[in-house]
Every structure is written in structure tokens, then in C-alpha cells.
Amino acid sequence: MKAPRIPTGTHGPASGLAPLPFTLLCATVLCVLAAHAPHMPVWYTTVLAAIVAARWWQRRRQRGRVSAWLRVALLVAVPAAVVAVYGTPFGREPGAAIVCGLLAVKLLESERPRDARMAVGFACFILMSALLFDQALAFTIIVGLMLLPALATLRALEPGLPESGWLPAFRTGAVLLGASLPAALLGFLLIPRLATPLWGAPGNGVARTGMTDRMAPGDLHSLLTDNAVAMRIGFDGAPPPENQRYFRGMVLWSFDGRAWVPGAAARRPWPPVPVGVHDPLTHYDVTLLPSHRHWMFALDVPVDAPEDAVMGPDHTLSSSKPIDQTLHYRVASATDYQLAPERLDPRIRAAALELPAGFDPGAHALAERWRTAAGGDDAAIVRDALALFRDGDFVYDLDAPPLDRNSVDDFLFNTKTGFCEHYASAFTFLMRAAGIPARVVVGYQGGYWNAFAHYLLIRQSDAHAWSEVWLAGRGWVRVDPTAAVSRIILADTGGAAGDVGGGNRSWWMPWQNRLDVINRWWGQTVVGFDALSQGRLFRPFGVEHATAQMLGIGLAIAVFLTLGFGALLASLRPHHKPRDALATAQQRLQHRLARIGIVRGTAEGPRDFFSRSVAALPDSASTLRTLSTEYLVLRYACAEPPPEQTRAFARRVRNFHPRHVLK
Amino acid sequence: MDQNFTVAAKADSLTRQRLDAAIAQVNEVLVGKNQPIRMAFACLLAGGHLLVEDVPGVGKTTLAHALATTLGLSFRRIQFTSDLLPTDIVGVSVFDRDSGAFRFQQGPIFAQLLLADEINRATPKTQSALLEAMAEGQVTVDGASRALPEPFFVVATQNPLDMAGTYPLPDSQLDRFMLRISLDYPDADAERRLLTGEDRSAMLERMAARLSGPDIMTLRRQARAVTASPALLDYVQALVTASRKHPDIRTGLSPRAGLALLACARAWALLGDRNYTLPEDVQAVFVAIAGHRLIPARNLARDTLAQALLETVAVE
Structure with a gap:
């Protein structure tokens, strides 16, 4: 008979990169490649995707590292391949192709949560750069949704959260994505912008569709x-x-x-x-x-x-x-x-x-x-x-x-x-x-x-x-x-x-x-929102042309209002209402410990949690032992925790400021 | 600690010492089986019966023997076979020529500790005779009820692998066993001590009783008096409710299982020398209590389901 294993929240010092975040990271990188695929050569995208898949498989089978020689070789091969295809490393397309390649190679050396976090940040940036090539509404939405695996990866990398797995990771990602929309909207409207959009950067003269000035049979x-x-x-x-x-x-x-x-x-x-x-x-x-x-x-x-x-x-x-x-x-x-x-x-x-x-x-x-x-x-x-x-x-x-x-x-x-x-x-x-x-x-x-x-x-x-x-x-x-x-x-x-x-149109045409209509609205209102339109933003308030300072002040006010509204919502939300003063004090204690990385698992028994905290914080061991005994007795040895002792416990918790950095 | 919180039902120190000595003694015979042995004691103190499920040769019978001797209880063993009849267990009325009346000949069940070896080899009819006695604490023969001795503690064993020619206990009967444990193979260290150490049967013969029937009744009373606070009862209820709502579980825990869980957690707290129950006590005995009672909706291991429940239900 084995003793039942009680899940613990924290997994101690972060060592290796767990399989779930790594898989999510691979998914993120594949999304980035997909977003850039329309302008990259098919073989190049395929090779990069194959590198990601091979790395995923290699890491799944055994926790070995990729040899440094191979990494260096790929690091050289990626820019070389791009220069061979485009003739230059500079410009929008070659630049994007190089960073996509480097991101795929980055996975080969990602062995720790820190690497994964960096890769996620890098991936988000490259994902955003895909919008330099296409600003259509559908594509923008797709790119936005591709942030989901990135956010899910970050969630899965977070140590010591009580719930783990795909579903909580993606759920948190979706919530974060949704919660960021108001801020994104404010930033879009109010951050002073350049007179010409960034994506006006000239292309590289790659073949384009559209009319040409030559008409031979079959050309059109x-x-x-x-x-x-x-x-x-x-x-x-x-x-x-x-x-x-x-x-x-x-x-x-x-x-x-x-x-x-x-x-x-x-x-x-x-x-x-x-x-x-x-x-x-x-x-x-x-x-x-x-x-x-x-x-x-x-x-x-x-x-x-x-x-x-x-x-x-x-x-x-x-x-x-x-x-x-x-x-x-x-x-x-x-x-x-x-x-x-x-x-x-x-x-x-x-x-x-x-x-x-x-x-x-x-x-x-x-x-x-x-x-x-x-x-x-x-x-x-x-x-x-x-x-x-x-x-x-x-x-x-x-x-x-x-x-x-x-x-x-x-x-x-x-x-x-x-x-x-x-x-x-x-x-x-x-x-x-x-x-x-x-x-x-x-x-x-x-x-x-x-x-x-x-x-x-x-x-x-x-x-x-x-x-x-x-x-x-x-x-x-x-x-x-x-x-x-x-x-x-x-x-x-x-x-x-x-x-x-119009003799020939398919059913969905x-x-x-x-x-x-939606695309037109998107093009006119969102993509076409330039410095001029921004300047007219405050017309309803009697300002003919808003200066950068005014926009900045507007942004500050808007951010303040948004945060205030968010705080109000959070305070109204019926979160776990503590059952009594003792539970409130205990929550405060758990919160303080969670801030330094000791998170209590949902199903972790209180005594187990206290012993784990004592082990993690040798400096505060005696205080924690006292708190532990007091809490366990108040909560589990009495039908109703006596108010006097509960207050004493709460006071002790308030005065307890654990300090510890996880190694 | 404040006076208010001090012990109401702490085992008086003498009984307490004897209990510890008893556990230590059984531990000497069964090397490296501390956890199952504690479980067996918790089951005894909670007033339940124990089902030991494991392959042959890991010490099921030795455990029962050691318990019987250590606890100072009268011990009987029944080897269950397919031709075993209910009367072979309960006893039979025989005609006494001298008195000219029927006289009841007690069966082996009239013992304080009964080892029902390989319980799944007997027919359901025979099994139910035993299970009835376990539930009622008495047997009825020829219309007369006869009380079984107190304490009455059944340790039944079954071999989960060798299923040929057996009558596996139905789920309803399994519910009558408070705890189901397995002994498992000893680890390398324990195995070595087993190989180099003294002969087990010689050790068993040398063993002395550390407790007595009245001691056990006292300890049982004390276990019942261990505090279970509202917060703890919440947790027990949450576990039981979760078992009934879990999508992978067809039939969750019965109210009897809930009672058994609470009783066992209290006994576990008593074994830990505490007069109040902690969620950890509940968690310690939960798989042994729920493992054989949960009926999975799909082809899932019951212990895994119990473990999963434990990992999802929140503790205060």
C-alpha cells in the first residue's frame, strides 16, 4: 500500500523545461511560421517546421541536448539560405525569413523555462511583424488568435500553479487575450503615431498580382x-x-x-x-x-x-x-x-x-x-x-x-x-x-x-x-x-x-x-487610421487638432479609467469568500507565501503546506511552526475558532513578512 | 497551547504506550510495511474490517497472525474453498444425547480476530454468511441470535490475479470492508533484512500480547471521540459529493462510505497522537476507503479514480 500522493503546488527550483510548456512553445513557433508562410518560399517554411517537429520529437523521446555543432551550423545556414533566396539579408521579406529561422533554431537550445520565456517574447514580436505584410481583417484576427499558444506557454511555464494541463493553460491565455483588448484599443487610438504607417516600407520588388502594362493572349x-x-x-x-x-x-x-x-x-x-x-x-x-x-x-x-x-x-x-x-x-x-x-x-x-x-x-x-x-x-x-x-x-x-x-x-x-x-x-x-x-x-x-x-x-x-x-x-x-x-x-x-x-460566380461569391462591407470598414477605419485621423480624435471635445501631448494626457486618463474600472469589476466579483476571520488571515498568509513562490495546491492539506513552507524557508521556520500549530488547532480542533485566538493568529500573520528567493 | 484546546479524548498514556508498542512489534515481523500496518490498526480502531488484496507470499497471513498475537485476541483462521459451507463458518446445532436437546456447536467465526483466507474462493452463499456476521456483529442459527465476541475484527485476503475458479466479491459486499489495502513487494532494503533475519514463524511464536480486548474497546471509544471540526466535515462531504458528480464514476461513495471515511480519519488522527482530525488524515486513508467502492464509468483503475478525486477536491 503506497501512501497517497498529495499534489504539491510548487515544484521547487525551476530546473528543466517540462514537456507541456515545451509542446506549447513548439505550437507557438509553428503558428509564427504559418503566419509568415505566405511570403516565404515553401521549402524554407517546410524545413523550419521540420526542425521544430524533429526537436519536439527528440525532446519527447529523451531529454538530451542538441549538439552545439548542429546548432552553430543551423545558425549559419539560416541567414545563408535567406541570402541565397532573396539576394540580400536586408528588407522586409529577407528580414522576416531570417528571424523566423532563428526562432526555429532557438528551440534547439531551449532547455530551461528562461529560454522558453525568451522564445515566447521573440515569437510574439515576429508574429506581430507578419502584419507588415498583410493588414486584412481576417489575417489580423488570425495573428491575434495565434497569440493564444504563446500566452498558454507562459501560463504553463508559471511554477506552482495549482492547475496544470492544456485546458487551464489555454483558458488563461484566452482570458489574458480578451482582457488585453481594451488596453490594445486605447493604445491604438491614443499612442501618437507616425505620419506614414510602418508598413509603407518599400518592398523588394517581388512579383505582384495585379494588372501589368502588357496584354498578350492568356496574360490576364x-x-x-x-x-x-x-x-x-x-x-x-x-x-x-x-x-x-x-x-x-x-x-x-x-x-x-x-x-x-x-x-x-x-x-x-x-x-x-x-x-x-x-x-x-x-x-x-x-x-x-x-x-x-x-x-x-x-x-x-x-x-x-x-x-x-x-x-x-x-x-x-x-x-x-x-x-x-x-x-x-x-x-x-x-x-x-x-x-x-x-x-x-x-x-x-x-x-x-x-x-x-x-x-x-x-x-x-x-x-x-x-x-x-x-x-x-x-x-x-x-x-x-x-x-x-x-x-x-x-x-x-x-x-x-x-x-x-x-x-x-x-x-x-x-x-x-x-x-x-x-x-x-x-x-x-x-x-x-x-x-x-x-x-x-x-x-x-x-x-x-x-x-x-x-x-x-x-x-x-x-x-x-x-x-x-x-x-x-x-x-x-x-x-x-x-x-x-x-x-x-x-x-x-x-x-x-x-x-x-457576372456570368460566372460561385455560390459563396x-x-x-x-x-x-466589413473589410471596407476595416480598411477605412482601422488600417487607414493615420496621424491625421488621430489628430481629429478630440473634435467632439472641441479640439480641432490634437497634439502628441494631448494624446499622451488622454492616454494616461484612459489607462487610469480602465484600470479603475478593472479594479472595480474585480472587487465586485464574488471570489472565494473566506468563511471567517481565521480563513481571511490564512488566505493572507498563503498569499504572502505565494508571492515568494510557495503556492499552496488546491488539494494540498494545510499541515503538508506548512511543512513544505518550513522546509523552503529555514529562516522563518520557527514562526511558521507556530503559525501552523495555531491554525491547525483553531481550524480543526474547535467547532468554532475562539475570536481571541483568531485575532492573535491574524496579528501574527500580519507581522510575518517572509522573504526568500527561489534558487 | 491554551487550556481550551487541550485534549478531551487523548488516549490515556498507558494505553497509548501499549498501542505504540503493538504497532512496533508488528513492524518487526513485517519489515518495511509501516504504512499498511498503520492502516490495519486504523481499521481496527475505527471498528471496521480489513480486506488485504495481494499476490501470495507477501505476508498477508503473517500480518493477520502478528496482529492476533499482538492484540491479545482469540484468533481463528478459515481457509476459504469452493466446498466450504456456511455452517463450516458459523457453526451447527448438534443433538446432545445427554441433555436430549440440540446444542449449538460454535463455528470458527466465534473469535475476536478472524482471518478469512482467500475469501473469493468460496461460493457467494458462504461468503454472505461471513459478511452478514461482519455487518451485524452476531450470527443467527436456528432462529437464535448469538452475539460474536467483542472486539470482532475480520481480516480477509484475496488474490487479485489468480481469478480461475473464484467468486469475486460483488461491489455491494466489498462495501462491508472498511479498508482495502495491499502489501506490495518489500523494497530492496526490507527484502535483504527479511532474507538475513530470523525466521518469521519463530518470531511469531515468541511474540507477546501488547494489547487486550478491553484496551481495544477503550481505544475505539477514544477514536470515536476525536474531534472532527466543521471545516473537516466540509472536506469529507466535498470528497463524497465529488465522487458522485465525477464524470468517470458511475456510482460514487455511499453514506456508509462517508461514515467509514470519517471514522477511519479519526482513528488515523488517534494513531498520530492527535485528538483532532486534519484533512491529511482523511487524505491518508481515502484511497484505501474509496478505492474498492467507486464504480468507474469507463475501464479505469479504481485507485486512480480515488487519487484523482483527492487531487481535485479543495482543502481549506
Whole structure:
């Protein structure tokens, strides 16, 4: 018969790192790696995760140490690998990759609670740096939740807590996380901030999604299957009708037989073409998400450029700097307009008719036939071309087959399958071949009108290409050949093809569109909360612009109020109410002992606890023995502790100030 | 200490000394078994019966013998077998030709200390004859109740491993044993002393009685008088309640188990020369009391469950 083992709270001097906190620490590090995985090479993340897993397994099997040689080798290998991948150790991505690697290597030498605490602090910092790469609401929430294992690790590292295990650790972590929210909110609002957000730091020119200034068949495919938000537009009045929601990005003038590019024509300083306006202008605000390019988008066609932007002669807007942060601008557009109706500048005409020699003889021949049949009627040729796309067995399909050297011929007479850029490219080619000035316009079309929050949501998948032809007397006219195609094959790629007016959307897309309100709010209110917005914070109190000092004072007051409120809540909470004066005194004693690391276990008998305290505090042994005898007799030898003796005990407890540092 | 707190029911010093001497003597025979021996004494002083569960050869019978001699009690041993009949235990009425009437021939149960060896080898009918006697303190034969001698202390043994051809005691019967202990193998040091030391049976023969029946009755009275404060009763109640609410326990501790726990904790306090009960006393005897009474909901070790209860219920 073994004597029943009574759990004791303290485990004496902290020696090794227990399995539970170590496992939690490994989980924390894996979370950090997951948060940074989107911008790190897959193999790199995998290797780091494998190191963590191997270390966990090694420590689980036996409590051996990892050889110093291996640690040093990894310590050298991590930065070397990063430099090999990125070419430099500096910058956002390489920096994050290096610290992630170092964190994983840190686990190899974590043998004591102290190491684990340091690793947790390090992990929290690296976790936060993941927000430099993405500030979307969902990601921010995920990063916040990833703090849970970190906090749970800290809880599990705490010596001598009565409860141990996964559940109490995570419960405490969740409580801490929740309790920190008010403080985080105050800090967010009131800590004076820099004029530019930290995450405005330039990237390393890594490949980005978004539009490029080159359009070859198939180029837009990745864009059309990308559901990322491109921009959000709020109109002053009613939104334009759906068939007029064309957002002009850039004009491509030059064709080299395969790809359309802006070409030299786009850069020439031609005189601006005035816009003939018929209807009242449409005024609207655009929130353009970072594209890291220069061009800005506006409803067809903008009448003038917003601040810090210029308008080209082809009515495209471009920013003077690459758009690395979310950009807000206000534009006015004419939806019913005329561009150069009377006369086309001969240089522009030449540029708009230019075709590469030796390509696509079939298309040339077809255009010749149309020209012969139509005589001088350009509009009839346009109608002929649209009729060809409508009735000629053309198919809209994102999964277009690759085209051979004569890409236009191959598409027109052979594959007959493609999406906006195939149609825009072929149509523009045909027009030029028939002698009609034409150009390709790339931008966005359609979008999701959020009636609830009153804004138009444009995703990358709404990217579109169309044509403009110049007709005498009417000027530049927008022609969307893709709209003429009648057969549409639905791709299974999410919400692709805003292209054809939303013919292809998966079931969750509408929900995503509706929920975008939250992302918009997040972007405008939280991510967009800059020094300027902060300065306006005290307007309700009659302060036009809050200075840093005012913010500091506000922060101090707010912190004071929060702490006071917290203290009030704590005092109202019905915590273990001591049953009598004796229990109160005993609690005080236990509290004093707990502060120096002698924590009483929930199920630890009072006499056991006292003997343990005596053993831990040889200097106070005699006092503790007296206290022990008094307490045990008062509590367990009497039905009702006599008040006189209870007071004496309480007095002795008050005068007892144990001092001891755990070795 | 203040006069108010001094002893009300402290064993008078002579009885006390004899008790210590008795424990010491049993300890001499069973080397390194201090804890189970104290348990056996606690069980005796709390007025319960003892179930010793262990493999053969670890000293179950030696313990019973040593106890009987040391306690100065009349001792009988029954080896339980499958053909043992209730009358073999209780006794039988035989016709006395001289007086022309039936005369009751007392069975081995009429002893102060009864060793029921391998109790699980007998049929349930025979087992229940013994258990009834244990509960009632008397036997009824031919309509006449006959009181058993006082004190009446049963030490039953069973082998938990060799289950072939046995009738394991049902849970309801197990409840009649106040404590269930096991002796376990001796540790290396004790084993060496056992090997080099004197022959056990010779030691047993040499042993003298250290206590007597009346002494034990006095000690039992004193154990009952040990203070159990409201705080302690709270703890006992908390343990019992927790056993009934625990998700892994199908049937928790009965009120009888609660009473046994309190009685045993008091006896344990008395053994510790204290006239008030501490939570530590409760904890010391809890597994031995609850281990065989808890019915797990899943396939869990009963002692583990008892231990788990002990580790979760808070103490003041």
C-alpha cells in the first residue's frame, strides 16, 4: 500500500523545461511560421517546421541536448539560405525569413523555462511583424488568435500553479487575450503615431498580382481568377447603370504580333483631347488598394485628374509615385461623352492604325473584304466584326488554348475560344486592318454594387479589356467585342469573369461580396487610421487638432479609467469568500507565501503546506511552526475558532513578512 | 497551547504506550510495511474490517497472525474453498444425547480476530454468511441470535490475479470492508533484512500480547471521540459529493462510505497522537476507503479514480 500522493503546488527550483510548456512553445513557433508562410518560399517554411517537429520529437523521446555543432551550423545556414533566396539579408521579406529561422533554431537550445520565456517574447514580436505584410481583417484576427499558444506557454511555464494541463493553460491565455483588448484599443487610438504607417516600407520588388502594362493572349488569366479586391468606389449620387461601369486603366496602342503594350504613342506629349460632355458629370470617391504601379482607374471617361495625378491625352490617369499604400482619390467622369469627334490628329491616327508587318494574313484579308463591301461606312465594318463574334461560333472560355505565331488568325479562324483580351485584341487588329483607328483599353468592368453600404466593389477578377474605335463625327467610341459573344463556358475558378457581366460566380461569391462591407470598414477605419485621423480624435471635445501631448494626457486618463474600472469589476466579483476571520488571515498568509513562490495546491492539506513552507524557508521556520500549530488547532480542533485566538493568529500573520528567493 | 484546546479524548498514556508498542512489534515481523500496518490498526480502531488484496507470499497471513498475537485476541483462521459451507463458518446445532436437546456447536467465526483466507474462493452463499456476521456483529442459527465476541475484527485476503475458479466479491459486499489495502513487494532494503533475519514463524511464536480486548474497546471509544471540526466535515462531504458528480464514476461513495471515511480519519488522527482530525488524515486513508467502492464509468483503475478525486477536491 503506497501512501497517497498529495499534489504539491510548487515544484521547487525551476530546473528543466517540462514537456507541456515545451509542446506549447513548439505550437507557438509553428503558428509564427504559418503566419509568415505566405511570403516565404515553401521549402524554407517546410524545413523550419521540420526542425521544430524533429526537436519536439527528440525532446519527447529523451531529454538530451542538441549538439552545439548542429546548432552553430543551423545558425549559419539560416541567414545563408535567406541570402541565397532573396539576394540580400536586408528588407522586409529577407528580414522576416531570417528571424523566423532563428526562432526555429532557438528551440534547439531551449532547455530551461528562461529560454522558453525568451522564445515566447521573440515569437510574439515576429508574429506581430507578419502584419507588415498583410493588414486584412481576417489575417489580423488570425495573428491575434495565434497569440493564444504563446500566452498558454507562459501560463504553463508559471511554477506552482495549482492547475496544470492544456485546458487551464489555454483558458488563461484566452482570458489574458480578451482582457488585453481594451488596453490594445486605447493604445491604438491614443499612442501618437507616425505620419506614414510602418508598413509603407518599400518592398523588394517581388512579383505582384495585379494588372501589368502588357496584354498578350492568356496574360490576364491569373487576374481573372483572382478574387482579391482591386478597389472600392462610392458615388455621390446613384451609381452609373451596369452597362456603363467601365473603369479605364490604360490604353494600349502598340501591337507586336503577339502582345499589346502602351507603346511609344502613349508617351508622346500630344495635345489633350477635350471631352464633349452631354449629361451631368458623375462624381465619386475611389479607394484603390496597393497595386505597386502608377496607373489609377476612373469611370470612362474622367474629365480631369485628381491631385497628385496626371491625365494622359488618351484619358488615362496615372500617379506620380507607385501606389504602395491604399490610395483615396476623387474624380469626376462623363458617362455620355464625345472624344475628338471632328478631326483626329494625324499622328494619333497613324499610331492607331499601325500594325506589325508579316503577321495574320487571314485577318488582313477579312478586313479587306469588309472594307470593299462597306465602302466608306466605318460603322458597318464595326457591325460586321461584332456580327462575326456573335454568329461565328465563338466561345467565351477562361481556359483558352494557346495560340500559334499568327495569334489573331489562329484565334479568329481556328480556336475561336478565349476571353476579353482575345476578343479585344482580335477586334482592334481587324479594325486597324480595315483602316479604322482603334486602340485597346484595359481596366475593370462591372463590379458588385453593395446596396447596403452604397459602394461598388471591384475585384481583380473584374479586370477587362475592350476596344475603342475612332469614327468620324462620333470620335472615340467604346466597343466591347466580348459582350457580343453568346456562348459562355463557366470556368470553375471562383468568381472569374466580371468580364461578361457576372456570368460566372460561385455560390459563396455573393456572400463574400456582402461581407466586403466589413473589410471596407476595416480598411477605412482601422488600417487607414493615420496621424491625421488621430489628430481629429478630440473634435467632439472641441479640439480641432490634437497634439502628441494631448494624446499622451488622454492616454494616461484612459489607462487610469480602465484600470479603475478593472479594479472595480474585480472587487465586485464574488471570489472565494473566506468563511471567517481565521480563513481571511490564512488566505493572507498563503498569499504572502505565494508571492515568494510557495503556492499552496488546491488539494494540498494545510499541515503538508506548512511543512513544505518550513522546509523552503529555514529562516522563518520557527514562526511558521507556530503559525501552523495555531491554525491547525483553531481550524480543526474547535467547532468554532475562539475570536481571541483568531485575532492573535491574524496579528501574527500580519507581522510575518517572509522573504526568500527561489534558487 | 491554551487550556481550551487541550485534549478531551487523548488516549490515556498507558494505553497509548501499549498501542505504540503493538504497532512496533508488528513492524518487526513485517519489515518495511509501516504504512499498511498503520492502516490495519486504523481499521481496527475505527471498528471496521480489513480486506488485504495481494499476490501470495507477501505476508498477508503473517500480518493477520502478528496482529492476533499482538492484540491479545482469540484468533481463528478459515481457509476459504469452493466446498466450504456456511455452517463450516458459523457453526451447527448438534443433538446432545445427554441433555436430549440440540446444542449449538460454535463455528470458527466465534473469535475476536478472524482471518478469512482467500475469501473469493468460496461460493457467494458462504461468503454472505461471513459478511452478514461482519455487518451485524452476531450470527443467527436456528432462529437464535448469538452475539460474536467483542472486539470482532475480520481480516480477509484475496488474490487479485489468480481469478480461475473464484467468486469475486460483488461491489455491494466489498462495501462491508472498511479498508482495502495491499502489501506490495518489500523494497530492496526490507527484502535483504527479511532474507538475513530470523525466521518469521519463530518470531511469531515468541511474540507477546501488547494489547487486550478491553484496551481495544477503550481505544475505539477514544477514536470515536476525536474531534472532527466543521471545516473537516466540509472536506469529507466535498470528497463524497465529488465522487458522485465525477464524470468517470458511475456510482460514487455511499453514506456508509462517508461514515467509514470519517471514522477511519479519526482513528488515523488517534494513531498520530492527535485528538483532532486534519484533512491529511482523511487524505491518508481515502484511497484505501474509496478505492474498492467507486464504480468507474469507463475501464479505469479504481485507485486512480480515488487519487484523482483527492487531487481535485479543495482543502481549506
